[in-house]
Amino acid sequence: MPMPYILLFFAVVAETIGTTALQASQQFTRIGPSIVVVIAYGLAFYLLGMTLKFMPVGIVYALWSGLGIVLIAAIGVVVFNQKLDLAAILGLVMIVAGIAVIHLFSNSTTH
Numbered sequence: 001m002p003m004p005y006i007l008l009f010f011a012v013v014a015e016t017i018g019t020t021a022l023q024a025s026q027q028f029t030r031i032g033p034s035i036v037v038v039i040a041y042g043l044a045f046y047l048l049g050m051t052l053k054f055m056p057v058g059i060v061y062a063l064w065s066g067l068g069i070v071l072i073a074a075i076g077v078v079v080f081n082q083k084l085d086l087a088a089i090l091g092l093v094m095i096v097a098g099i100a101v102i103h104l105f106s107n108s109t110t111h
Contacts, residue, residue: 004054011047012064014040016071023080059108066095 001009018040025033051060070092076082084092102108 002054004051007047007051008055008060008063011044011051012067012071014044014047015064015068016075018044019068019072020075020079023076056108059102059106062102063099066099070095 018037021033021036021040024030025037028034028037048060048064051064073084073088073092077084
């Protein structure tokens with residue numbers, strides 16, 4: 001896997017950890033999860049910045065945010081017992097399809 005995608009993958013993982021900790025922090029009233037939020041988001045943005053050395057910002061942000069949305073929705077269902085209706089599931093499927101189109105067919109993914 002090319003380095004930009006490895007950096008982007010870890011940026012998405014860090015962002016997903018940060019967002020999960022944000023929910024667990026209970027609006028920053030719990031210190032442990034609040035610290036995880038700050039560290040995870042800092043790492044996510046650092047890695048996102050490193051990815052921008054290799055790929056254009058629009059593509060990077062589309063992939064980062066799209067993958068983050070899908071992962072957080074899945075974590076919400078599994079960890080926080082949140083429910084997704086049919087419209088939400090269809091929207092998530094369209095996000096994944098958009099990510100696949102960018103990855104498979106776009107020539108814009110590298111500088």
